[in-house]
Amino acid sequence: MSIYGWAQIILYFLIILALTRPVGNYLYRVFEGEKKPLPRVLGAAERLAYRMVMVNEDREQTWKEYAFSLFVFSFFCVLVVYGLQRLQYFLPFNPQDFKGVPPQLAFNTAVSFVTNTNWQAYPGESTMSYLVQMAALAWQNFVSAGAGIAVAFALARGLTRKASQARGATIGNFWVDLTRSIIYVLLPLSIVGALFLVSQGVVQNIHPYREITTLEGVRQTIAMGPVASQEIIKELGTNGGGFFNANSSHPFENPTPLTNFIEMVLIFLIPAGLTYAYGRMAGNKRQGWVIFWAMAVLFMAGAAVSYYAESRPNPALAGLPLDQAAGNMEGKEVRFGVAGSTLFAAITTAASCGAVNSMHDSYTPLSGLVPLVNIMLGEVVFGGVGAGLYGMLIYAILAVFIAGLMVGRTPEYLGKKIEARQMQYVTAYILIFPFIVLITAAWSAVAPYGVSSITNGGPHGLSQILYAAGSAGGNNGSAFAGLNANTPWWNIVLAIAMLAGRFLMILPVLAIAGSMVSKKDIPPGPGTFPTEGFLFVVLLTGAVIIVGALTFFPALSLGPVVEHFIAHAGRSL
Amino acid sequence: MKNISLKRDLACTLLFTVLSIAVLGIIYPLCINAVSGLLFDSQARGSFTADEGGRPVGSTLLAQRFTDPAYFHPRPSAAGGNGYDAASSGGSNLGPTSEKLRRRAADEVARLRKENPHAPPYIPAELVTTSASGLDPHLTIPGALWQVPRIARARHISEERVTATVEANREGRTWGVLGEPRVNVLLLNLALDRQFGKAGQRAIMGDKRR
Numbered sequence: 001m002s003i004y005g006w007a008q009i010i011l012y013f014l015i016i017l018a019l020t021r022p023v024g025n026y027l028y029r030v031f032e033g034e035k036k037p038l039p040r041v042l043g044a045a046e047r048l049a050y051r052m053v054m055v056n057e058d059r060e061q062t063w064k065e066y067a068f069s070l071f072v073f074s075f076f077c078v079l080v081v082y083g084l085q086r087l088q089y090f091l092p093f094n095p096q097d098f099k100g101v102p103p104q105l106a107f108n109t110a111v112s113f114v115t116n117t118n119w120q121a122y123p124g125e126s127t128m129s130y131l132v133q134m135a136a137l138a139w140q141n142f143v144s145a146g147a148g149i150a151v152a153f154a155l156a157r158g159l160t161r162k163a164s165q166a167r168g169a170t171i172g173n174f175w176v177d178l179t180r181s182i183i184y185v186l187l188p189l190s191i192v193g194a195l196f197l198v199s200q201g202v203v204q205n206i207h208p209y210r211e212i213t214t215l216e217g218v219r220q221t222i223a224m225g226p227v228a229s230q231e232i233i234k235e236l237g238t239n240g241g242g243f244f245n246a247n248s249s250h251p252f253e254n255p256t257p258l259t260n261f262i263e264m265v266l267i268f269l270i271p272a273g274l275t276y277a278y279g280r281m282a283g284n285k286r287q288g289w290v291i292f293w294a295m296a297v298l299f300m301a302g303a304a305v306s307y308y309a310e311s312r313p314n315p316a317l318a319g320l321p322l323d324q325a326a327g328n329m330e331g332k333e334v335r336f337g338v339a340g341s342t343l344f345a346a347i348t349t350a351a352s353c354g355a356v357n358s359m360h361d362s363y364t365p366l367s368g369l370v371p372l373v374n375i376m377l378g379e380v381v382f383g384g385v386g387a388g389l390y391g392m393l394i395y396a397i398l399a400v401f402i403a404g405l406m407v408g409r410t411p412e413y414l415g416k417k418i419e420a421r422q423m424q425y426v427t428a429y430i431l432i433f434p435f436i437v438l439i440t441a442a443w444s445a446v447a448p449y450g451v452s453s454i455t456n457g458g459p460h461g462l463s464q465i466l467y468a469a470g471s472a473g474g475n476n477g478s479a480f481a482g483l484n485a486n487t488p489w490w491n492i493v494l495a496i497a498m499l500a501g502r503f504l505m506i507l508p509v510l511a512i513a514g515s516m517v518s519k520k521d522i523p524p525g526p527g528t529f530p531t532e533g534f535l536f537v538v539l540l541t542g543a544v545i546i547v548g549a550l551t552f553f554p555a556l557s558l559g560p561v562v563e564h565f566i567a568h569a570g571r572s573l
Numbered sequence: 574m575k576n577i578s579l580k581r582d583l584a585c586t587l588l589f590t591v592l593s594i595a596v597l598g599i600i601y602p603l604c605i606n607a608v609s610g611l612l613f614d615s616q617a618r619g620s621f622t623a624d625e626g627g628r629p630v631g632s633t634l635l636a637q638r639f640t641d642p643a644y645f646h647p648r649p650s651a652a653g654g655n656g657y658d659a660a661s662s663g664g665s666n667l668g669p670t671s672e673k674l675r676r677r678a679a680d681e682v683a684r685l686r687k688e689n690p691h692a693p694p695y696i697p698a699e700l701v702t703t704s705a706s707g708l709d710p711h712l713t714i715p716g717a718l719w720q721v722p723r724i725a726r727a728r729h730i731s732e733e734r735v736t737a738t739v740e741a742n743r744e745g746r747t748w749g750v751l752g753e754p755r756v757n758v759l760l761l762n763l764a765l766d767r768q769f770g771k772a773g774q775r776a777i778m779g780d781k782r783r
Contacts, residue, residue: 007750053588072582073589080590091646105673125660144599177584182593187601198609201634204617205606209660212621213639215630215762216644222619222632222659228609229602246662249705250633252619257752314698316667316674320682323695326713326753330674330702331664334648334711341705358665358705460668482666487586533667559700562668572672 001311001327005339009303012261012343014451016268020292023269024276029176030184031153032281037184046128046183049460053175066154066506067176067250074114074503077140078109081110084136085128087120091171094129101127109493115502116148116236116384117437118354118477119239119465119494121485125223125244128204135240138230142186143178145237145270148386149185150177151363151506154276155390158513159414160281163520171513179301185270193266195234201255225549228253235266237382240354240477248344248357249333251520260357262339267353271295271382274389282414290390294352294540298381302370303346309367310342315567331359349374352384354477361464361480363455365564368463371478372560375470377548378433378563390509392540395431397422397512399543400529409527411473416519425508425515431474432504432553440497441555455482457564458573461565463559624763631759633658635708642688643727645720647758648699651683652707664705678702691722693782695726711755714743715758728769738764 009394029037036043052055061069062412088094101109105122113136124133154171197203203224209471210222227243231253234241244250254260272292279288288414313324329339336344341358348355349371360371373383380391397413401423413419444450444465454461464480471478472494479485530536566573619632623666631637635648638657650656651655667674680700685692695715717739725732742761746752766772 004746004750011750049592051638054584055585061758068577068579069582069585073586076586076590081596111740119663123661123663125662134602135594138602139594139598143593174587178589184598188595190601191605194605194611195612198605198613198617201620202614203619204602204609205619206603208616210619212629212631215624215635215766216639216641218638220631220635220657220659222635222636223662224619226602226606228617229605237691244662244706246664246706247706249664250662251632251706251708251710255620255634257747261751263746274755314702315669316671317698320678320701321695322678322682322701323696323714323715326697328669328700328702329699329704329706330645331701332665333704333706333709333711334699334713334716334755335752340752356705359666361666361668362664362674410765455666456668463668475670476660480666480668481664482668499670499731512598532609563668567670571671572675 001308004337005307008339009307009343012264013300014309015265016272019265019269020272020276022411023273024280024288027185027270027273027277028280030180031277042183042188046179048456049179050181055173055175055179057176059173061173063154063158063171066171067510070151070506071503074147074235077114078110078145080137081113081140082106083501084132085109085148087228088129088132091129091131093103093131093134093206095206096129098127104491105486106489108495111495111498113137113239113241114144115498116144116239116352116387117472117475117498117502119472119479119498120241120477121491123227124242124247127223130225131194133230133243134226136356138233139422141230141233141237141239141241142182145186145233145239145289145385146178146181148384149181149270149274150386151509152386152389153177155393155513156278156281158180158517159393159416160283160521161517163518164204166201169498169514169518171510171517173219186233190229190232190234193236196262197231199253199258199532200259202231202259203230203252213382231268232356235353236269238267238271238351238353240348242355248355249359254357257335257340260336260344262496263355264344264347266354267347267351268382270385271388278389283458284532287414290532290540290564291389291396293537295380295382295388296543297541298536298544299350302329302374302381303343303352306342306346306367306370309364310338310481312513314362314364315570318570328362328364329477333357345371346374348478349476350379350383352379352474352476354385354471356478359481359492360467362484365560365567369560371465372467372470372556373548375453375476376437376556377544379474379476380544382516385477385542394426394509395514395543396531396540397426399539400541401426403529403539406531407527407529412522412528413531415521415524416516416523421515422512425512428504429508430456430547436473436500437469438555439467440473440493444469444489444493447489449487452486453487453490455484459559459563463563466559468553469497470503473501475501588604589762597745600736622759624765630763633757633759635711636710639758641683641772642723644762644765645717645724645758647699647712648709649671650707651703656707659708661708662708664707688702689720690720704715710757714739714754714756717756717761722767728770728772730763735765738768
C-alpha cells in the first residue's frame with residue numbers, strides 16, 4: 001500500500017461526488033424538464049427520430065404497455081445480434097475472414113449484450129468481425145444502457161409523481177425514454193470520449209491485423225479494430241464487453257493511467273447522477289443524496305478492503321526469493337499497479353459494468369471476495385446505468401417496510417403508502433436474484449459438465465462457478481476468467497440466467513411503478529419514518545448487507561473464505 | 574390490456590432497430606474513425622515506432638518478446654500459446670492457491686537466476702508474474718534496475734550508464750497520483766541501441782550463446 005494508492009481512491013471518490021450534481025441536473029432536464037438542452041441540434045434530432053420510428057412523444061404508457069414495448073424490443077434485438085454473428089462471414093468489415101460464430105456461443109453472446117451483461121465466452125480479437133463489434137455489440141451497448149436508464153426513470157416517476165400530476169396510471173413512454181437517453185446522454189458523451197481515448201493511444205481503425213517484425217526479428221501479429229468508439233460506451237453504459245479478450249487491461253483499450261481513471265469515472269458517472277436526478281424528481285434533493293451516500297459507504301468499504309488485501313504478497317509465491325513489495329502482480333498491469341487495478345475491480349462490480357483491467361481470478365482470496373460480494377449485493381452500489389438506481393429504490397422500499405414494522409405503522413415512502421401488493425413485488429425482486437444465482441451455481445458445482453470447466457483446484461474452483469453464476473444473474477459480465485465458459489452447458493445456462501436476471505427483475509420494478517403512481521398522497525405524520533437523513537442511510541445499507549449476507553454467506557464461506565485460510569496455511573492445490 | 578398492441582410495438586421495434594444500427598453501429602464508429610484519422614493518426618493506427626533505420630519494429634503500447642541478454646526483458650506473458658501474441662491477449666487466470674502458478678514462478682526464478690548471475694538476490698515479483706493482458710509494455714523501475722547488471726555486461730559498458738538510460742526513460746505518475754512509475758521496455762531498448770549500438774550485431778560478434 002502507498003499514500004499514492006489511497007490518494008487515487010480518494011481523488012476518484014471526490015470527483016464522482018463533484019460530478020453527481022451537474023450530471024443529475026442534466027439528466028433531470030433531459031427526462032423530466034420542460035426545456036431540454038441544445039434544442040436546435042439535439043431537439044431536432046430527437047423529433048426526427050420520433051417521426052422515423054412512428055412514436056407519439058406525448059403518449060404515455062401504463063406499466064404493462066411500457067414493459068411490453070421493452071420486452072418486444074429486447075427479444076427482437078437478441079435475434080438481430082444472433083443473426084449478425086452467424087452471418088458475419090458473408091458481411092462486410094471482416095478483414096480477418098472470421099467464420100460465423102457457432103450457434104450456442106452466438107446465442108449466449110446475443111443475450112449477454114442485450115441484457116447489458118456483456119459476459120464474454122469468446123476472445124474478441126479471434127472471433128468477432130469488425131461489423132459484429134460495431135453494429136451488433138457496440139450498438140447494444142448503447143440501446144441496452146438506454147433501456148436501463150428508461151426503466152429507472154419509469155420507477156422514479158411511479159414513486160415520485162403526485163396523484164394530482166399523474167396522467168392516469170402511466171409512467172412514461174419507453175420509446176421516448178430510450179431515444180432521449182441515447183440522443184442527449186450516451187451518444188454526445190461517447191463522441192467526445194472516444195476522441196479523447198484515441199488521443200491517448202486507443203486504436204480506432206478498420207484495417208486488417210498488422211504483421212510486424214520486432215526489434216529482435218520475430219514476427220508479431222497485432223490485432224486492430226474500431227476500439228475507441230466501443231470502449232467509451234462500454235464504460236459509460238456500464239456494459240463492460242471488451243473489444244479484446246483482455247478487456248480494459250489491453251493497452252489498446254486502456255493505454256495509460258489517465259485513460260484508466262477516466263474509464264473508471266465514466267462507469268459511475270450516470271449511476272451517480274441518477275441519484276441526484278431522482279432527488280429532484282422527489283422534490284427533495286436529500287431523498288437523492290440519501291441513496292447516494294448509502295451507495296458510497298458500501299463502495300468505499302469494498303475499495304478499501306480490496307486495495308489492502310491485494311497489496312499483500314501472493315500466497316502462491318510464498319517462499320520464493322521474490323520482492324513482493326508491489327503487492328500481488330499476477331494478472332495485473334504495471335501502469336495501473338495494485339491501486340489502479342483493485343479500484344477498477346471494485347467499481348466495475350459495484351456498477352454492473354464488468355469491464356476489467358486486471359484478472360480477478362488471480363486476486364488474493366479476500367480481495368477476490370470484494371467483487372463477488374459487490375455482485376451478490378445485487379449491484380445496487382451505484383450499479384448499472386438505471387439498474388443500480390431501480391435496485392436501490394427497491395431496497396429503499398424494503399427498508400421503509402422494515403422501519404414500519406418496528407414502529408407498528410403502515411409504511412409509506414415519499415408520501416405514498418406501501419401495501420401488501422408492493423411488498424409482494426419487492427419480495428419477488430429480491431428473491432429472484434439469489435434463486436437464479438444459487439441454483440445455477442449449485443447445479444454447475446455438482447454436474448460433471450459444469451465442473452469440467454473450472455481451471456483452479458479446491459475452493460477457488462467453486463469461486464469460479466459462483467462468480468460466473470453471480471455475474472450472469474446480476475448482469476455484470478466480469479468473470480473469474482479462467483473458467484472455460486464456451487461449452488454447451490455454460491453457454492445455455494448462463495444465457496438463461498442473464499435473461500432472468502434482467503427481465504424477470506425489471507417486471508416487478510415496473511409493476512411497483514405502475515401500482516404506486518396513482519396512489520393518493522398522504523401528508524407526513526408523526527409516525528412517518530423520515531427517508532432523508534443519516535438514520536435512513538444506516539437502515540438502507542443495513543438492509544442491503546443483511547439480505548445479501550444472509551443469502552450468500554454460506555456459499556462464499558466455502559469459496560474465498562476457505563481459500564483464504566488454505567492460502568495462509570501455505571497450501572497450494 | 575386494451576392498449577397493448579403487438580403490431581404497433583413490432584413496427585416501432587423494426588424501425589428503431591434499423592435507425593439505431595445505422596446511426597450507432599455504422600455512422601458513429603466510422604465518423605470517429607475519420608476524425609481520429611485526421612487528428613490522431615498515429616495513435617488510431619496503433620502507436621507504432623521505428624528503429625534508427627526507419628523500419629517499424631512494433632507498437633510502443635504492446636510488449637514484444639526479448640531474449641537477447643543485451644536488451645531489457647518484459648514481464649512473462651500468458652497471451653497466446655507462446656506468449657506476447659498480440660492477436661490473443663489474456664492473463665494466466667491462475668489463483669492464489671494454484672500449484673501451477675507456484676511451479677511456473679519457481680521455473681521463472683531459476684531461469685532468471687541463470688540469466689542474471691550478478692543481479693541482486695531478491696527478484697521483483699513482476700518479473701515472474703504474467704500481466705493481465707499478456708502485452709504489458711512496461712516494467713517498474715525496480716523491475717528494470719534489477720536487469721541492469723546483465724545488460725551492462727552484455728554490452729560491455731558500465732552499469733551506471735545503463736541505469737542512467739533507465740532514469741532518462743522513466744515515466745512518472747499522472748498528476749502525481751495516478752498509476753505507477755514505470756519504463757517502456759521497447760522504447761528503453763531502442764534508446765540503448767541508439768546510445769550503445771545495436772544489440773544483435775554486438776551479440777553475434779561477442780556472445781557465443783547466440
